[in-house]
Structures are given as C-alpha cells and as structure tokens.
Amino acid sequence: MRLLLPLSLLAIILSLAEGVMVCYYGSWAVYRPDNGKFDVENIDPFICTHLIFGFAGLGWDNQIRVLDPYNELCENYGKCAYDRFTALKQKNTELVTILAVGGWNEGSTKYSDMAADEGTRKTFVDSSVEMLKTHNFDGLDMDWEYPTQRGGKPEDKVNFISLLSELKTALHAEGMILTAAVSAGKLTIDPAYDIPAMAENIDIVNLMAYDLHGAWETYTHHQSGLYPYPDDTGDNVYLNQDFAVRYWIDGGMPSTKIALGVPLYGRCYKLDYSTDETGYYAPASQPGPAGPYTRSPGFLGYNEICEFQKNEGDWVVEIAPGMNEPYTYSYNHERIWCSYDDHDSCVIKANYAKDMNLAGMMVWSVETDDFLGICGGRDFELIRTLAETYSGGDITVPPPPSTTTRDPDAPTTTAGSTVSTTTPTTTTARTPPPPDGVCQKPGLNADPENCHHYYLCAPNTSGGYDATEEVCPPGTLYNPDAFICDWENSVCAIGDICPDDCA
Template sequence: MVCYYASWATYRVRDGKFEVEDIDPNICTHVVYTFAGIGTDNKIEVLDPWNDLCANWGKCGYNRFTDLKKVNPKLITQLSVGGYNEGSTSYSNMAADPAKTQIFVTSTVELLKAHGFDGLDLIWEYPTQRGGVPADRKNFITLLGKLHEALHASGMILTVAVAALKSTIDQAYDIPAMVDVVDLVNVMTYDLHGPWEKYTHHQSTLYAYKDDHGDTLYLNQNFSINYWIDGGMPSTKLTLGMPLYGRCWTLDNPDQHGYNARASHPGKAGPLTQTEGMMGYNEICDFINKDSWTVVVEEGCNEPYTYNMAYGNIWCSYEDHDSCVIKANYAREKNLAGLMVWTIDTDDFHAECSTRHFDLTRTLAETFAGNETRRISQSMLESRIDGSNLR
C-alpha cells in the first residue's frame, strides 16, 4: 500500500490542513513525501526549505516524516523527486550528460541519508515529452540504473511513478529494460479523463465505458495495467494507482448529466483544496452527506459520479468505498504488488463520512490483504460488473 503525501497540504485551510503527524503509519507499507526537484546545478533540490528542513526555524518536514518509523518500524519512507509541475526539460538535460547524472545521483543519496529516508521515488513526467527529446527513452534507463545501483549500495530502494496512457508509454518507456533497475512501478491510472476534455467521463474507470470508441478504449485502468504487463513488466512490480480526489466539470446543460455530457469548463473549486476541476474525496463525500448531491453508478460501471446544480452545475467522477473494494480485488486477481493512492491527505482523514479515519485507503489495504470485512452489498455487486465483456 503506497501512500503519497502532498507536503503542501500543510497550507490548506480549516479541515483541509494536513500535517505529517496526521498520517497513520500503520495503514501504508510505503509513504512517499512529495516533492523534491532538480536544481540548475543538477543536484536534487529541496523545493520548500521552510516546510521541509529544520534550518532557519523550519518545520523539519523531512525529519518528522521519517520519524513515522518510530511508530511503525516496518514503514518504508521515501522522498519523491519530480512531478507534473517540474516538467521534463531539466531531467532530460541531466540524464543526457553522464557527469550531470552523477552529480544528481550523488546529491540524492546524500540528501536521503541525511534525513533517514529509505529510498527515492522518481516521477519524471515524462521522458521524451513536455520538453523532452527522443533520446530520453534510452537515457531514462541509464539514469534508473545509476540510481538503482547507488541506492541499493546504501540499503535503499528505487521506485518510479509512470504514465498510464498508451501514447506516453509507447514513446517514453523501454519496459523490458526497466525491469531490473526499479523495485516498484506505480502506475498513475487516474486523470485518464478530466476537465481538459469538454465532456464528462470517469477519470479512473476500471473498464471501458460502453460508448467509448477509438483511442478512448485505451483510457481505463484495466487496459493500462495489461499494457504494462504485456510490455514486459512483471505484475508483481506494479501497483494500481487510485485517486483520492475527483475530477470535476461544469455542465453546459443541467438537464444532461450522464457520461459524455457537454461540459466546457472545469468544476468549481472545493472549499479545502481550492483548485478548479478537482476536489478531494473528503470534500466530495461531505457535500454528498450534507447537501444531498446526487450519486450515480452507471450500469456496467464500477465507479460513482455525483452532480449538483446548486454548486455551479458541478459534475465529479470519484472513487468510493465500494469501488475501492472492487479495484483492490482486481489488483489481487491480477497478482499485482499492491495499490497506490494519490494522495492520502484528501482521504476522509477526519472520518466525517465514515465511522473510521482514512476509509478509502484502509479499504484498499484491507481488501488487497484479504482482510476486508465491510464487504460491498450484493445488490451493488450485481450493478457493478466485472467488465469481462469489455476487455
């Protein structure tokens, strides 16, 4: 159970504020602190020194994070470098030059050791794209090899977060060459649809929707996982990525509120995450419970969506308890290494919508381990199919 932690959640308002100490270190096997970056000197860079470090009256985020192992000694703590906002150019330039690569690797190991991390998680989004060059595909493997060797020599691990889209996989990754130079591959099987499209759809659908056609048939979790496996990655090195947030649109016509409804703009920002086009699960479930937002599980689908006209004609796709049961069982059946969540700080960590804190993350972990007792109802199972006719 890999749990990413968005360190900027410390700056959220009211009940959205989430500190390192709010993480329950007994739910996850791996916790990943995001993000570090890469500096102009090609060294790993601390992006928020006041929050991450102790110097100059800082908040000591790194050290507090690795101190979670004092509560659970089996917990693996990692630092993630990269992310979408970092882009690709600086990583492309560094990986193309052996001397620059060595500077990055050496500085990374030093930083991890200094703060007691157990490994690195690399999120280069993406080799060959977003400012990258074709040579990135080969250079990415070289970079992984050097990191893997240096980290293992120091008793640490290397994991990567990778794209779920077929077009990106084809260009960015030499999958067979990756196998021996990474310990775990976290597949970002979310943001498969979103408000950058002008129609509604589920951002993390397990199987293709009945009206999907053409390239949209590739935009589902099942396709992505199978594509990684068929490409040569052992299933036992893959995690299925699960979003603990919803992707939201503003409906053009409130009378049209199903899949593929016209929606020209992102959904209104939530009160805690304050970002157009997305809401944390904690925000969505709170609106559903308190403001009676309509919840629908379309026939043939395994995930819910919700809409409400009083909140700006909003429509959000998201994951719930029952969809987490289904997808954790899917991961078991596919013999995957486990599951990954982005990010734990938008789960229902205050237990406003459930009888327990972090219900979605707990449900994923427990179901995957075979210990989930709060099973999905039979009627819900009958309405949420296994997708065998859509594979």
C-alpha cells in the same frame, strides 16, 4: 560466501510478498485551511506499507533540491518536515519512507537535460543519495513526468534507463530502494518507456491509473474507470485501468512489481447550461468550482465530495451501466459533475489487483482521503478499504517494539528492523520575518503581476528571506489558492487571478 541483503531491501521483498499499500503525501496540504489542513503528524503510520513524500526537485546545478526549505528543513527555524516524516518509523518499524523527486509541477525539460549526460546524471545520483541519508529516507521515487514529453527529447527513452540503472546501483549499495511513478496512458507509454529495461532497474512501479479524463476535455467521463465505458471509441478505449495494467505487463513489466494507483479525489466539470444530460459524454466545457480545502477548479478531494454529499441533500450519485465507479452531480452546486472512487469501487479495484497478481495498491494522496472520519465513521476510509481488501484482513496496530541493539555496520536508513536512534532536530519557534520584496511569508508566494511563476521563500539568519523563483511548466499557471501550478483553464476559472494571463 553468504550474500546478505541490506535490511531495507529485505523489507521490500517481504512487503511485496504480502502486498504493498503505497501512499503519496502532497506536502503543500499543510497550507490548506480548516479541516483540509494536513501535516506530517496527521499521517497514520500503520495504514500504508510505503509512504512517499512529494516532492523534491531538480536544481540548476543538476543536484536534487528541497522545494520548500521552510517547511521541509530544520535550518533557520524551519519545520523539519523531512525528518518528522521519516521519524514515523519510530512508531511503525516496518514502514518504508521514500522521497519523490519530480512531479507534474517540475515539468520535463530539465530532467531531460540532466539525464542526457553521464556527468550530470552522476551529480544528481550522488546528491540524491546524500539527501536520503541525511534525512533517513529508505529510497527514492523517480517521478519524471514524462520522458520524451512536455519539452523532452526522443533520446529520453534511452537516457531514462541509464538514469534508473545508475540510481539503482547507488541506492541498493546503501540498502535503499528505487520506485517510479509512471503513466497509464498508451500515447505516453509508447514513446517514453523501455518497459523491459525498466523492469530490471525498479523495485516498484507506481502506476498512475487516474487523471485519464478531466476538465481539460469538453465532455464528462470517469478519470479512473477500471474498464472502458461501452460507448468509448478512438483513443478513449485505451483510457482505463485494465488496459494500462495489461499493457505494462504485456510490455515486459512483471505484475508483481506494479502497484495499481487509485485516486483519493475527483475530477470535476461544470455541466453546460445548454444540456440536461448528466451521464458520460455530457457537454461540459468548464472545470467544476474549486473546493474549500484543495481550492483548485476541476478538482475535489474525496473529503470535500463526501462532506458535500453529507451536508447538501441535492447531490445525486450514480454508476453508469457497465462501470464500477460512481459519479456525482448537483445542479444547485454550480451544475458540478465529478467522477471519483468510493468504498465499493475501492473494494472492486483491490480485488482486481489481487486477481492480476499485482504488487498491491497505490494512492494519490493521503491528505484528500476522509482522514478525519467526518463522513464514514472511520478515518482514512478509502486507504483502509484498499489495504484491507487486498490483504484480506483488518489493519491492526502492533505492540511497541522491544528494545534492540543496532548493528553499527548496518545502513543508516533501514526499514523493518530496529527503531532509528536518530531524532528530528528540534527548533525554537519564532515570529517569521516581515514581508520582504517578493516574499510576504515563509513558503510559497505568488507574483501578483505574473502567474507563470512563483517564489519559494525561506527565512534566513539575517532576519529576511532567501527567495528562489520557480517557473510553471507550459500550459499551467500558478494557483495561489491551491499552492500548485495548475491547468490554465482551471486557474482562469477562479476569477480575479492572472488578469493579463487569462485575458
């Protein structure tokens, strides 16, 4: 008897052999202003092998749930983002589209509770498979940040493996894949992950080798250094990409399952007025000012950084001795200091990934690359650089696929085979309902009296809204400008927001 692999699993095996370019998409970028606004149609479906939609969440009933129904579903005149996202496979039939569940905003506690019981895990797994099939996704990305941490329990380390095993069985049976976003920090890896057991159950590990430093500290440092800074001591010697990659491999994860994460954004500080230092470990007790698009203190998209550098002549760019990545600062721009990645550091990191025999590259996230080509002359400069360096060739757009006949017995969510015959549901535009209680508009709505939570508002058939309350994880507050739960010090740095919470 011959064993046939489902088509999407065959596609993942082929793509792993050639190198993956995994690209996360932060769907809330659709609410950003001006040149920062980024919707599904802004995605180039040929520059990434795997596209991951961030995020779905976990409901009180332990079922996977949609976090922004107005944007992501078609019902009640919604914008159909899920279906439009997976329909990108009609342009590139080799593209793999994945739905991520979790993320930083979701916290850890409810995932810990769900994973602790076989029955609630089954509820989550079954509902996830159903949602993926409904919207033609090719797999699930498990982005629990993090087992045993942020309100989790020690038992999470074992329960996480049970969850992954059950997800793998259910997804592979439908021809879908399972990926996971994982920490690069040793102090999180040790308590959270049984690496050999994870290796048995995950198709791709997306190593989040960024946010290693940031404005939650009181000194400058690079958030995604490939190697340690020569003056690093203590736990800082672990906070670099090379250590993380080798630690995962030494712990039992095959190198060929690891996609090395590179940030398409900078972590930024405001240099203290008491110092003239501008290098690593310069005193910086406040986050840098928010950018015009991402609007989150301590954070700038690469598109924001490169536009500032292009339009304002006082930005200095330097690379510290022994390092490969740039940092930039401007005294005229509120003494801002940012660590980030550019073309040259992306080349170095992609070559490193090849030398280490990794599966390929990963980025967070597509909407903060120079996607309009304003700075460098071509769009998605950093993603293209990573993909081309790793693969050794330019990204080319293949000719349109020839007409094929679909096997009626094949899984409905295939990648690398035929063009799906399913088309996104179309809707007739209408004026959103007027403000109604906590809902001022469709989508995400702040509570002006309390920044510890916010509301998801979806129009309903009665001419009003269905509102769902979302609580921000401990240590964060809702940032109404960036549409995320952000670090408390970042939100409070904005001013005139959360006066009671920032007093």
